[in-house]
C-alpha cells in the first residue's frame with residue numbers, strides 16, 4: 001500500500017458513525033486524562049481520527065493541536081468543531097512521520113489507537129518524548145495484538161501484501177510497555193480494559 005492514508009480516507013464516514021466499543025471504558029479514559037489537565041495547558045493528539053476525543057477535552061485546556069494523515073478524517077473533525085463551536089482545537093492533516101514540533105512544547109500528548117499502525121514506532125515515541133515538557137504526560141490506548149490475536153498475522157499479511165490493509169504491528173502489552181519505558185518514560189498507570197487494549201499514562 002503506497003499511501004496508507006487512503007485506507008483511512010475510505011473508512012472515515014463509517015468510523016465517524018460508529019459508537020465506541022465500550023462507553024464505560026471510554027469514559028474512564030476521558031476521566032483519568034482530564035484529571036491531569038489544567039486550563040493553561042497545551043496538548044497534542046496524534047492520529048486524532050474524526051476528533052471526538054480532542055473536542056471532548058477542549059474545555060479543560062488552553063489549546064489542542066490534533067493531527068491525522070487522513071484528509072477525510074480531518075475534514076470531519078473540522079466540521080464537528082464548527083458545529084460544536086469549539087475554537088481552541090486546531091486540526092491538521094499531518095502524518096506522524098512528518099511530525100516535527102519544538103522540544104518541550106506540550107504538557108500532554110495523546111496517541112489513541114494509532115501506535116500499532118506505525119512501522120517506525122520507536123522514532124515516533126522518541127519524538128513524543130522530545131516534544132513533551134519535563135513532567136509532561138504521554139497518554140495512549142494502544143492495540144497490542146501480538147499476544148491475543150497473533151494467529152491472525154498470516155491473514156493480515158495477505159491483505160497487507162495485496163495493498164488492501166494498512167501496516168499493523170503485532171506486539172504484546174509487555175513489549176509495548178517496555179518500548180515506552182525504554183524511551184525514558186515512567187509509567188504511572190497501566191490498565192488493560194480489554195484483552196488487546198493497553199491504556200498507559202506515562203510521565204516524562
Ligand SMILES: C[S@@+](CC[C@H](N)C(=O)[O-])C[C@H]1O[C@@H](n2cnc3c(N)ncnc32)[C@H](O)[C@@H]1O
Pocket residue numbers: 004005008009046047048049050067068069070073094095096097111112113114117118
Ligand atoms: C483506529 S483510528 C483511531 C482514531 C482515534 N484516535 C480514535 O481513538 O478513535 C487510527 C487513526 O490513525 C490515523 N493514522 C494511521 N497512521 C497514521 C500516520 N502514520 N500518521 C498520522 N495518522 C495516522 C488514521 O488516519 C486514523 O484516523
